[in-house]
Amino acid sequence: MLKVGELARQTGLTVRTLHHYDQIGLVVPSARSEAGYRLYAPADVRRLQSVQALRDLGFGLARIAQMLAGPAPDRVARAQIEAQLREVDAAIARSRQVREQLSLLLQTVALDEAGGGADESPWRQLLQLLPAFSAHFSARELRSVLRRWQQLRAQWLPLIEQVEALRLALVPADAPQLQRLAQQWMDQSMRLMHGNLALALRWARMHEQAPETARHQGIAPATLQYIGQAIALRMAALQRHVDADQLMRLDAGLASRWQQWAVLAQRLLEQGTGVQTPEARRLLAQWDALLARMARQDAALQVAIARAYASEPLLQHGHPVTPAMRALVQRIREASEPSEA
Structure with a gap:
């Protein structure tokens, strides 16, 4: 049997903490000496060790009491552990968010010198x-x-x-x-x-x-x-031609690729290149590949997108592909299709 002072020295806890655990019924000594001193049996020490371990895992005293007592302690313990795990996960997510924000501020501090005396x-x-x-x-x-x-x-x-x-x-x-x-x-x-x-x-x-x-x-x-x-x-x-779901599926990051394609198409137009030449067929293949990529390989969406840009004059303003280029694509496609006998 250990007196409270001896137990405090062994565990690194204060006597005041052990008194508090006794008062709230968390770790109650099994006996008292004739002089009224608290005496802790080996079972009490093991319970205290469990309390310390759970405290190190972040559990509060009320939860620890529920986990170590009750008619079905294993079931209660499982629920409390799951709850604690959820709280730890939330804290980790929050810590990651704070870290990212600190990294963002640190990145921005580097712009101070470039600010050149800004207010x-x-x-x-x-x-x-x-x-x-x-x-x-x-x-x-x-x-x-x-x-x-x-x-x-x-x-x-x-x-x-x-x-x-x-x-x-x-x-x-x-x-x-x-x-x-x-x-x-x-x-x-x-x-x-x-x-x-x-x-x-x-x-x-x-x-x-x-x-x-x-x-x-x-x-x-x-x-x-x-x-x-x-x-x-x-x-x-x-959106007169595609619905909201289709719109969100579009690959809208191909502006530079369309500009490159338009440069090639304009060159063929200026040179008067025939629609049955290898250059024309390559241009058509690049058009089809870009359109397919834009529509995420959705054939129906490809048709809808092509129809939208061909029939909506407002969409043609600012787009690198001009009506003349679209007409060229159509002529090349028609020339590439096998004629009927």
């Missing part, structure tokens, strides 16, 4: 916007997007200025010159989001709900609303 350093600006950003994106997503934004910033700024100039000139949303810029805006957004349309829509929704995040990128809310109206017209035209 407020980039990381302080980001710190103020972090709650708004975090409501829509994980820190990992945000770090990737903001890093990408820094890489593409030089291409974005002239585009923003051109859109703002048209807004001040009161150019309507369906005007060809604004629609061309809307296509460029969408292409840049896809580059920013690595072709992830769902991510781009989330980014646009964040700017709409928290305009200060757009200002952080140098976009005035009025400019954002203006280009948003133009983009909405393009999306409405597209």
